Amino acid sequence: MSTKVNSAQIKGRVVRNKAFKSLFIAATSIALIFLALLIYRILSQGIDYLSIDFLRNYPAPYIEEAGIFAGLMGSIFLISITAPVSIILGVSTALYLEEYAKQNRFTRFIQVNVQNLAGVPSIVFGLLGLTFFVYILELGYSLIAGALTMSLLVLPVIVVASQEAIRSVPKELREASIGMGATKWQTIWRIVLPASIPGILTGSILALSRAIGETAPLIIVGAAAAIYTIPDSFFSKYTVMPIQIWSWTSRPQEEWQYVAAAGIIVLLIILLCMNAIAVWIRNKFQNRF
Amino acid sequence: MSKWKLMMLVAVTLLTVGLLAACGNAPDDAGSDENNEANASENGEGSGDEGSEDGEVSGPVNIDGSSTVLPIMEYLTYEYNQENPEVETALNSSGSGGGFEKSTVGEIDLSNASRPIKDEEKATAEENGITLHEIELAYDGLSVVVSQENDFVENLTIDQLKQIFLADGGATKWSDINPEWPEEDIVIYSPGHDSGTFDYFNEVILEENPMREGENVTLSEDDNTLVTGIQSDPYAIGYFGYAYYAENQDTLKVLGIDNGDGNPVKPTGDTIQDGSYSPLSRPLFTYVNVDYMKEKPQVLDFVKFSIENAGAAAEEVGYVALPDEKYQEQLTEIEELAAE
Numbered sequence: 001m002s003t004k005v006n007s008a009q010i011k012g013r014v015v016r017n018k019a020f021k022s023l024f025i026a027a028t029s030i031a032l033i034f035l036a037l038l039i040y041r042i043l044s045q046g047i048d049y050l051s052i053d054f055l056r057n058y059p060a061p062y063i064e065e066a067g068i069f070a071g072l073m074g075s076i077f078l079i080s081i082t083a084p085v086s087i088i089l090g091v092s093t094a095l096y097l098e099e100y101a102k103q104n105r106f107t108r109f110i111q112v113n114v115q116n117l118a119g120v121p122s123i124v125f126g127l128l129g130l131t132f133f134v135y136i137l138e139l140g141y142s143l144i145a146g147a148l149t150m151s152l153l154v155l156p157v158i159v160v161a162s163q164e165a166i167r168s169v170p171k172e173l174r175e176a177s178i179g180m181g182a183t184k185w186q187t188i189w190r191i192v193l194p195a196s197i198p199g200i201l202t203g204s205i206l207a208l209s210r211a212i213g214e215t216a217p218l219i220i221v222g223a224a225a226a227i228y229t230i231p232d233s234f235f236s237k238y239t240v241m242p243i244q245i246w247s248w249t250s251r252p253q254e255e256w257q258y259v260a261a262a263g264i265i266v267l268l269i270i271l272l273c274m275n276a277i278a279v280w281i282r283n284k285f286q287n288r289f
Numbered sequence: 290m291s292k293w294k295l296m297m298l299v300a301v302t303l304l305t306v307g308l309l310a311a312c313g314n315a316p317d318d319a320g321s322d323e324n325n326e327a328n329a330s331e332n333g334e335g336s337g338d339e340g341s342e343d344g345e346v347s348g349p350v351n352i353d354g355s356s357t358v359l360p361i362m363e364y365l366t367y368e369y370n371q372e373n374p375e376v377e378t379a380l381n382s383s384g385s386g387g388g389f390e391k392s393t394v395g396e397i398d399l400s401n402a403s404r405p406i407k408d409e410e411k412a413t414a415e416e417n418g419i420t421l422h423e424i425e426l427a428y429d430g431l432s433v434v435v436s437q438e439n440d441f442v443e444n445l446t447i448d449q450l451k452q453i454f455l456a457d458g459g460a461t462k463w464s465d466i467n468p469e470w471p472e473e474d475i476v477i478y479s480p481g482h483d484s485g486t487f488d489y490f491n492e493v494i495l496e497e498n499p500m501r502e503g504e505n506v507t508l509s510e511d512d513n514t515l516v517t518g519i520q521s522d523p524y525a526i527g528y529f530g531y532a533y534y535a536e537n538q539d540t541l542k543v544l545g546i547d548n549g550d551g552n553p554v555k556p557t558g559d560t561i562q563d564g565s566y567s568p569l570s571r572p573l574f575t576y577v578n579v580d581y582m583k584e585k586p587q588v589l590d591f592v593k594f595s596i597e598n599a600g601a602a603a604e605e606v607g608y609v610a611l612p613d614e615k616y617q618e619q620l621t622e623i624e625e626l627a628a629e
Contacts, residue, residue, distance in 0.1 A: 058367075058370075059363065059367070060363075060367050061360065061363050061364035061367050061368075061602075061605060061606060141351075141381075141396075219383065222381060223381075224379040224380055224381050225359060225363075225380055225381055225382040226359075226362075226363045226366055226367070226378075226380040227377075227378070227379050227380065228366065228367070228370040228374075228377070228378065229377045237349070237351070237377065237379035247359065247382060249511075249513070250356065250511055250512070250513065251360065252512065252513070252530070252532040252533040252535070252536040252537075252607060253532075253536050253607070254536065
C-alpha cells in the first residue's frame with residue numbers, strides 16, 4: 001500500500017520537476033532569443049557602415065563622412081572622471097555604513113534611502129545635476145558637470161554593491177587581524193578592502209556600464225548633439241555616444257538608421273569590454289583567502 | 290605583496306584624478322556667462338591684430354534649440370568647421386522652447402526654432418537686457434499625410450482638418466466628413482505638444498483650441514514613429530515636416546490642402562517656396578543674441594556663413610531654400626546690426 005503511494009508521489013514529483021525545468025529553459029531562451037534578434041538586427045543594419053573612418057570622424061551631415069569620434073572620446077573622458085569620483089565616494093560610504101556606523105535607526109534610514117536612490121529615474125538625476133552642478137556651482141554645460149551628474153546617478157548602485165562585498169568578508173578575518181593587534185583602520189585597509197575588491201569592482205563596473213549608456217540626464221545637463229572638438233579641459237563642451245546615436249535615429253532619411261546601428265555596435269563593444277574587465281578583475285582577486 | 294602595491298598605485302591615481310576634478314574648477318569657474326565674456330574680450334583683442342575679415346577667428350559658438358532645425362545647423366556647423374577649425378561650435382537640440390529658455394537668459398549665442406519667438410519669451414529676454422535677432426534659414430511645408438493604402442482622400446479643406454483634429458470638431462469617423470467615405474474611425478498621429486511642429490499646427494489650423502486626445506490619438510516627439518504608424522493604417526492621418534514625407538513617398542500619400550479658395554495645393558519644393566502652399570508652409574529660424582554677435586567675432590562670422598550657406602544646407606537635408614534675395618536682405622541686415 002505504502003509503496004503504491006510512494007511511487008505515485010514520486011511520479012508527481014518527476015512530472016513537476018520536468019515541468020519546472022522546461023519552464024525555466026523557456027524563460028532563459030526568451031531572453032536569449034530577444035538578445036540574439038537585437039544583435040542580429042543591429043549587426044545586419046550597421047556592419048556595412050562600420051569602418052575605421054566611422055571611428056575617426058566627427059559627426060557630419062553626409063552619411064559617408066559621419067563618425068562617432070566625438071561621442072567615443074566624450075564617453076571615455078566622461079567615464080574616466082565619473083569612475084574615480086563615484087568609486088571613491090561609494091566605497092567610502094559603504095565602509096562607513098558597514099564598519100563604523102552603529103546599527104541604529106539613523107543608519108537604517110540612510111540604508112533605505114540609498115537603496116531607494118538606486119531606483120530613482122535617471123532623468124531626475126539630470127534635473128538635480130542641472131540645478132546643482134550647472135547653476136549653483138556654476139560649472140556650466142561642461143564635461144565636469146555631466147561627469148559629476150553621472151557619478152551621482154551610479155553612486156547608489158556602487159554603495160549597495162560595495163556593502164554586499166564588504167559584508168561577505170568572513171568575520172574571522174577581521175577578528176584575527178584585530179587579535180594580532182591591528183587597528184581598525186589597518187584591518188579595513190589591509191584585510192577587508194583587498195578581500196572585497198572583486199565584489200566592489202564588479203559592482204562598480206556594471207554601474208559604470210549603465211552610465212555609459214545613459215542619455216536622458218546628459219541631455220538635460222547640456223551634452224551637445226554635434227560637436228567637432230574633443231574635450232581638452234574639465235570645462236569643455238562634449239557629447240557622448242548615446243546622444244549621437246539618438247540624434248541619428250530621429251533623422252528622416254532611412255540611411256541614418258543604419259549609421260545609428262553602427263554607433264550602437266561601437267557602444268556594445270565598449271560595454272562588452274567593460275564587462276570583460278569586470279570578469280577579469282573578479283577572477284584575478286577571487287582566491288585571496 | 291606586489292598585488293598590494295598595485296592596489297595602492299591604483300588608489301593613489303584615482304585619488305589624484307578625483308582631487309584634480311574637484312580643484313580644477315577653482316581657477317576659471319567664474320560661471321559660463323563670464324567665461325563667454327572673457328573669451329569674447331580675448332578674441333576681440335586677437336582679431337584686432339589679425340583683422341576678423343580673413344576668417345582668422347576662434348572661440349566658442351554655442352547653439353541650441355529645435356530638433357527640426359538641427360539637420361540644417363549640423364550641416365552649417367560642419368561646413369564652417371572645415372573652414373574654421375579654430376572655432377568650437379557646440380550644437381544641442383533641446384527643442385524650440387528649450388532653446389529659448391537658454392537664449393533669453395544669455396546662456397547661448399544662437400537659438401534655433403521651428404516657430405517664431407513667443408511674446409512671453411520676448412519679455413524674458415527684455416528683462417535680462419537681451420536682444421534676439423530673427424534669421425530665416427529655410428522653409429518647411431507641414432505635410433498632412435495618409436497611408437498609400439488610403440484610396441478615398443485626396444484633398445482636405447482647412448475646415449475639414451479642424452473637424453478631424455479639434456477636440457470638439459465633430460468628426461470621429463471618416464464618414465462624418467464625407468458620407469461617401471468609409472465608416473471607419475479616424476486614427477490621428479500628431480507630434481507631441483512640446484514640439485514646434487505642433488505649435489505651428491496649433492496656431493494656424495486649430496487656432497489654439499484644444500486638440501482631440503485619448504482614443505485613436507497617438508502623440509510622439511519622434512517623427513519616425515508617426516511615419517511608421519500612418520504607413521500601415523489606411524484610416525490614419527497625421528502631419529509632420531516635409532522631409533519626413535519626402536523620404537517616405539512610396540508608402541505615404543500627401544494631401545492637398547484647400548485654404549478656402551477651392552484650389553487644393555500639395556506641398557512641393559515650388560509650392561512651399563513661393564508660398565502657394567498656404568497656410569502650412571512655415572519658415573525655420575535661428576535667433577542670434579545681438580550683443581554676443583557684436584562682442585564675439587566668431588559668432589558674427591558664423592552667422593554670416595550660415596545665411597550664405599543656409600540654402601545649400603536646406604536642400605541637402607530635405608527642406609526648401611528661401612529665394613536668394615531673402616538671404617541677401619538678411620545678410621545686409623546683419624552687417625548693419627554689427628556695424629552699429
